[in-house]
Each structure stands twice: as C-alpha cells, then as structure tokens.
Amino acid sequence: MNELQEPFELVKISENSFKSKHFLTKPHPSVRGVYGGNLAGQAVLVAIRTVPKGFVPHSLHSYFVKAGLPDRDFFWEVERLSDGKSFCNRIVKALQDGEVKYVAQISLTTKNSMKQQQSAYEEFKKKVSSGEADEDDDILPVSKPVHFGRPYPKWLGKYSPDEIKINPRVDNRHISHKLPPEMTDLELTRKDEENTPATERQLSYFVKWGNQNKPDLRAADLDEFRYTGLAFISDSIFLTRIARVLRIPNLDHGQMAFYFSVSLDHIIYFHDSDFDPTEWMSFSFNAVRFSNDRALIEGEFFDSKGKHIASVIQEGIVKLGHLSEKAKL
Incomplete structure (x- = not known):
C-alpha cells in the first residue's frame, strides 16, 4: 500500500457497509467541506469491493448532498441494485453522524478495455483465416472494434x-x-x-x-x-x-x-x-x-x-x- 492508496483505504464492517480508514481532506484550509474528488474516489473503491472479480467501473452518477466534515469518520452503505453477467449496479451512500453527505450510483462492467477488444478481434480473424471460424454468420461472436472520441486539445x-x-x-x-x-x-x-x-x-x-x-x-x-x-x-x-x-x-x-x-x-x-x-x-x-x-x-x-x-x-x-x-x- 503506497502513499496514494492509503488515504482511500476502507475498513469492512459487513458485506454492505464500510468505514473510511482515515479522515478525508479539504481542498484548501479556507473551504468548509472535504474535497469532492475524495468522495468520488472512495465511492468508486467501495463499489469495486462489492462486485465479483473482473468487474470495473464504467460510470458514476453522484450528488453532493451536504458538506462532508474533515474531522469525522465517513461510513459507507451499499445497496446492490443488480448483479448480471456483464453489468452490476450499486448505490453508495457516504454518511457522517447518521446524515447522508454524498450519494452515488455506480455501474460496473466486465467489458471496458479497448485493448482486449482489439486482441479478441485479431484472434477471431486468425481463426477465420485458418477455417476455425466463419465470419459470414449473421451474428458474429466478435465484431471489429469501432472507436471514436474527442480530438486531443x-x-x-x-x-x-x-x-x-x-x-x-x-x-x-x-x-x-x-x-x-x-x-x-x-x-x-x-x-x-x-x-x-x-x-x-x-x-x-x-x-x-x-x-x-x-x-x-x-x-x-x-x-x-x-x-x-x-x-x-x-x-x-x-x-x-x-x-x-x-x-x-x-x-x-x-x-x-x-x-x-x-x-x-x-x-x-x-x-x-x-x-x-x-x-x-x-x-x-x-x-x-x-x-x-x-x-x-x-x-x-x-x-x-x-x-x-x-x-x-x-x-x-x-x-x-x-x-x-x-x-x-
């Protein structure tokens, strides 16, 4: 555990509840509440700790409900909305003194690597070339990856x-x-x-x-x-x-x-x-x-x-x- 990871580490209380191992910090001494990135980062970690191995986050939708205090423990409660073969959904709540300070819905998936998609496609094409697979089927087991995104700034x-x-x-x-x-x-x-x-x-x-x-x-x-x-x-x-x-x-x-x-x-x-x-x-x-x-x-x-x-x-x-x-x- 290095100096980057340790501040976000969790203490597991039960299958659906955790406590922050350390107090979370403010972005600046003059600010009232803890830094929002601390909450988002730890919420993601909480969600990952409640799903099967191989699931990774693909989206987080969250609200800052009240200012989180830097001198109080955060307790995290998890609601397991769904557990599928390719997707899991969790609602994660951060509480201090019984009050909800932050709430997030986090979706996790087993398919979120463009590198793996490309490797799978290249392997499929090899099988087609050797006659082990047929790419004329109506539904291909592996399709060519298509990617586009914002241009570099x-x-x-x-x-x-x-x-x-x-x-x-x-x-x-x-x-x-x-x-x-x-x-x-x-x-x-x-x-x-x-x-x-x-x-x-x-x-x-x-x-x-x-x-x-x-x-x-x-x-x-x-x-x-x-x-x-x-x-x-x-x-x-x-x-x-x-x-x-x-x-x-x-x-x-x-x-x-x-x-x-x-x-x-x-x-x-x-x-x-x-x-x-x-x-x-x-x-x-x-x-x-x-x-x-x-x-x-x-x-x-x-x-x-x-x-x-x-x-x-x-x-x-x-x-x-x-x-x-x-x-x-």
Missing part, C-alpha cells in the same frame, strides 16, 4: 508536460497540475476567444495523481485504485475557472478562484480501463451553460498517449459577485 498539442512548471496550489495533497500559458495569459488567446461564444472556449491543462516530487508512487500496482485515482483528480480546478472562461481581466488565472463555488453533482464515464492516473494526463473542458448562479461543465480526460479515456460532467454553484460586470460573453 489544441492547446496541449503544442507542449510536453516536461516543458511546463508545476502549479503549486494543490501539489501538497497528491494531485499535480501543469497549466499551459494559454490558461493564464489572456493575450495569448485574444484572437481566438474574443469572437467565440463562451460555451465554445475550450480550456485545457495537464494533471496527474501524485506529487511531482515523488515520482516513485505508482497506482498501477493495485488495479482497483486506478479508478479511485482518476475519480480523485476528476473534481479539480475546472469549476473555479469560470472567470477564465469569461475572460475577466486583471486576475491571476493560475491561482485559486476569486469567487464562491461548490459542486452540486458529479458524473464520470470511464470509456476504457487501460490508463494510469499517476502519469501525466490531459484534461480539456467547456462551460456549456451558466445561469441562475449554476455552471454546467463538460470535460474529457486523455491519457499520456492522447487517447480519450474518460468524460466528466458537473454542475456547481458559482457566485461571481462584482466580477460579473467584467465578463466577456
């Missing part, structure tokens, strides 16, 4: 993570970010963005699970924590970047937000199982709607080779206050 195509300095704001809690110059310098994107609707301004950065100063930490040593790690980093930064989306001037867009924000819900789609969140990944997102002090964000994760491996959707409360007067729509 334009900003990050210019850079290697090695070229960009790490952003120090959250490096002390095992999550690391590298922001390209286009994220922080409005002049670099003036031509492209000023005549572009706010919903089409795509922001991007590099992110990984782990501390830049401790490169020996590896999540891949224990497969189930791969999904915990991705869920953990999936709730970082983007809700606090609405001021950047709106191109509000005279702010240091590399720092913490200058307004109140809190997550309401969180959705993750794991499109593939072949990824390692302890390597530098890319995240790109758009704010697709902002109204009634609520921002709706859609984003995509790309692995270190540029493959689209997960998508994230989140709505959160964002109160811009006086900053709204300078918004560039």
Whole structure:
C-alpha cells in the first residue's frame, strides 16, 4: 500500500457497509467541506469491493448532498441494485453522524478495455483465416472494434508536460497540475476567444495523481485504485475557472478562484480501463451553460498517449459577485 492508496483505504464492517480508514481532506484550509474528488474516489473503491472479480467501473452518477466534515469518520452503505453477467449496479451512500453527505450510483462492467477488444478481434480473424471460424454468420461472436472520441486539445498539442512548471496550489495533497500559458495569459488567446461564444472556449491543462516530487508512487500496482485515482483528480480546478472562461481581466488565472463555488453533482464515464492516473494526463473542458448562479461543465480526460479515456460532467454553484460586470460573453 503506497502513499496514494492509503488515504482511500476502507475498513469492512459487513458485506454492505464500510468505514473510511482515515479522515478525508479539504481542498484548501479556507473551504468548509472535504474535497469532492475524495468522495468520488472512495465511492468508486467501495463499489469495486462489492462486485465479483473482473468487474470495473464504467460510470458514476453522484450528488453532493451536504458538506462532508474533515474531522469525522465517513461510513459507507451499499445497496446492490443488480448483479448480471456483464453489468452490476450499486448505490453508495457516504454518511457522517447518521446524515447522508454524498450519494452515488455506480455501474460496473466486465467489458471496458479497448485493448482486449482489439486482441479478441485479431484472434477471431486468425481463426477465420485458418477455417476455425466463419465470419459470414449473421451474428458474429466478435465484431471489429469501432472507436471514436474527442480530438486531443489544441492547446496541449503544442507542449510536453516536461516543458511546463508545476502549479503549486494543490501539489501538497497528491494531485499535480501543469497549466499551459494559454490558461493564464489572456493575450495569448485574444484572437481566438474574443469572437467565440463562451460555451465554445475550450480550456485545457495537464494533471496527474501524485506529487511531482515523488515520482516513485505508482497506482498501477493495485488495479482497483486506478479508478479511485482518476475519480480523485476528476473534481479539480475546472469549476473555479469560470472567470477564465469569461475572460475577466486583471486576475491571476493560475491561482485559486476569486469567487464562491461548490459542486452540486458529479458524473464520470470511464470509456476504457487501460490508463494510469499517476502519469501525466490531459484534461480539456467547456462551460456549456451558466445561469441562475449554476455552471454546467463538460470535460474529457486523455491519457499520456492522447487517447480519450474518460468524460466528466458537473454542475456547481458559482457566485461571481462584482466580477460579473467584467465578463466577456
């Protein structure tokens, strides 16, 4: 068990109940509740611990009900909605002092690896060539894998993570970010963005699970924590970047937000199982709607080779206050 995995470890109480082994942390000392990525990451781990071997998460749909306290134990309750041959469904609730703080419905599947799909297809084609199988059947046992996804973000195509300095704001809690110059310098994107609707301004950065100063930490040593790690980093930064989306001037867009924000819900789609969140990944997102002090964000994760491996959707409360007067729509 390494330093990345240990904070998320669970104590099993019964078949359908667990307790967090450690208190969960806040994203910043000034924030009231624990970091939402902690809850999403541990919820995924809880779900994995209640399904047969071979099932992995492919989606999480969750709500932040109340602020989770950093000095109280979290207890996790599981409702087993279904157990099939290819899919399992779980409802996972996080409680403190008997109150539900977070609830998630998590779907898990046995078929979520593009690499395995491709290998199975290639093996099938070999059998066809040797006469062991017939590809003229109406229903093929193995069909050719078809994949498409979002293109790799334009900003990050210019850079290697090695070229960009790490952003120090959250490096002390095992999550690391590298922001390209286009994220922080409005002049670099003036031509492209000023005549572009706010919903089409795509922001991007590099992110990984782990501390830049401790490169020996590896999540891949224990497969189930791969999904915990991705869920953990999936709730970082983007809700606090609405001021950047709106191109509000005279702010240091590399720092913490200058307004109140809190997550309401969180959705993750794991499109593939072949990824390692302890390597530098890319995240790109758009704010697709902002109204009634609520921002709706859609984003995509790309692995270190540029493959689209997960998508994230989140709505959160964002109160811009006086900053709204300078918004560039």
